[in-house]
Amino acid sequence: MSSQTQLDLRGILCPMNWVHTKLRLEELAPGELLEVVLDDGEPMRNVPRSLKAEGHRILEVNPEGEGHYRLLIRRGAD
Amino acid sequence: MDGAPAEPKLEALKADLAKESRRLKLNFDELKSGGFIKQTQKDLFTVRLRCPGGKVTSRQLAKAADLADRYGKGEVHITVRQSVEIPYVHYQHFDTIAQELRSVDWSVASCGPRVRVPTACGGCRYNPNGLMDTQALCQEVDKRFFGTPTGHHKFKVSFSGCPIDCFRTREMDLGFQGVLEPKLDEDLCNGCGLCVKACEEGALKLENGLPVRDLSKCNYCGDCVKVCPVDAMVAHRKGWLARAGGRHGKHPLFAYEVVKFISDDQVYALLERTLAWYKEKGQGRERIGATIARLGLEVYQAEVTRSLGLETVETAQERRKFWAGGNLYV
Numbered sequence A: 001m002s003s004q005t006q007l008d009l010r011g012i013l014c015p016m017n018w019v020h021t022k023l024r025l026e027e028l029a030p031g032e033l034l035e036v037v038l039d040d041g042e043p044m045r046n047v048p049r050s051l052k053a054e055g056h057r058i059l060e061v062n063p064e065g066e067g068h069y070r071l072l073i074r075r076g077a078d
Numbered sequence B: 001m002d003g004a005p006a007e008p009k010l011e012a013l014k015a016d017l018a019k020e021s022r023r024l025k026l027n028f029d030e031l032k033s034g035g036f037i038k039q040t041q042k043d044l045f046t047v048r049l050r051c052p053g054g055k056v057t058s059r060q061l062a063k064a065a066d067l068a069d070r071y072g073k074g075e076v077h078i079t080v081r082q083s084v085e086i087p088y089v090h091y092q093h094f095d096t097i098a099q100e101l102r103s104v105d106w107s108v109a110s111c112g113p114r115v116r117v118p119t120a121c122g123g124c125r126y127n128p129n130g131l132m133d134t135q136a137l138c139q140e141v142d143k144r145f146f147g148t149p150t151g152h153h154k155f156k157v158s159f160s161g162c163p164i165d166c167f168r169t170r171e172m173d174l175g176f177q178g179v180l181e182p183k184l185d186e187d188l189c190n191g192c193g194l195c196v197k198a199c200e201e202g203a204l205k206l207e208n209g210l211p212v213r214d215l216s217k218c219n220y221c222g223d224c225v226k227v228c229p230v231d232a233m234v235a236h237r238k239g240w241l242a243r244a245g246g247r248h249g250k251h252p253l254f255a256y257e258v259v260k261f262i263s264d265d266q267v268y269a270l271l272e273r274t275l276a277w278y279k280e281k282g283q284g285r286e287r288i289g290a291t292i293a294r295l296g297l298e299v300y301q302a303e304v305t306r307s308l309g310l311e312t313v314e315t316a317q318e319r320r321k322f323w324a325g326g327n328l329y330v
């Protein structure tokens, strides 16, 4: 995946991690994919919920060592 | 004010008020609900406005500012129960103020041993956590129960949209909080585990790739439903959890959870029957929390909630999950 479609949000606190995700999704066309890496805890509690509320689709949730997760997201329609 | 001579002064004031009101053709029904609160300063009152759910129109707000400029000191006080008050108003202006309030569909609040103006959060209309429409129900409850005399003491009601309970239903004589019961469609679930992460109560865990709910921990917040990306976790039902017998003040009491998943119509029925029960069983100036403590929660449940056929919260064990414990409330 290109850097445009990957976002490493480890160490970025709520709600800034959501703001970054949102801005990046806005650069994509509906249906395109984005991968984000999120810390466990608050980020994993909040960001997925905001994604759903704004109509994006989480396709995969993959745990990756050291307490973080890789989410595969499909951008929703506007 | 100094103790003993206060009484004759008060009597004189009342007589004065009565005379003044005849002269001004004051509408005493309007005054009976309260809303005009005597201040330390001679002849001056605080006018408490009726703002159910803390919702007022911009026109009403402009009117409050205008009245404060003309009859008060150009200031208003925003109270802890979402009301707007105009302090420093001379009683001879009561009538004019009542008339002016009517022109914007407004009136003064209720005080004394009556049902007070209910409070409410934004609820589900625009708060992402909200599960139920607190504002709509709050307005309707105010319409139906405003100023109802209890025969004993004040009666406070509030509405919170979800278990975060910003409107402190535990401190109300009767408080209502939105609740949601989740349900899993196993065929849709992909086992991603996001719901488990979302649940702050630790009520969910994955077993054989599917989330399993521990009812003794679930507080019906709905977070698992709000996060599930494939709508496998959905709302089985929504409604109100009611708490009874709470109060703040000198001797605070935490309310008991008494019923759950009741509808708007059942909220009206519960209010009605609770008020009738309190009127009949209450003694002197006790709050309903004291009545319940004196007679036992079981009596309230049998005579009010169960007799209405509501889904009751029966055991202390079931209530336990709604508390964090603490120094005093054990």
Ligand code: SF4
Residues within 6 Å of the ligand: B121, B122, B123, B124, B127, B128, B129, B130, B131, B160, B161, B162, B163, B164, B165, B166, B167
């Ligand atoms: S009680 Fe819930 S819905 Fe109401 S303001 Fe608080 S968080 Fe929002």
Ligand code: SF4
Residues within 6 Å of the ligand: B180, B182, B198, B199, B200, B201, B202, B203, B204, B213, B217, B218, B219, B220, B221, B222, B223, B224, B225
């Ligand atoms: S409703 Fe709330 S407490 Fe109950 S399982 Fe879902 S997230 Fe957990």
Ligand code: SF4
Residues within 6 Å of the ligand: B184, B188, B189, B190, B191, B192, B193, B194, B195, B196, B210, B211, B227, B228, B229, B230, B231, B232, B233
């Ligand atoms: S979030 Fe939805 S899909 Fe994921 S485990 Fe929970 S119920 Fe299943």
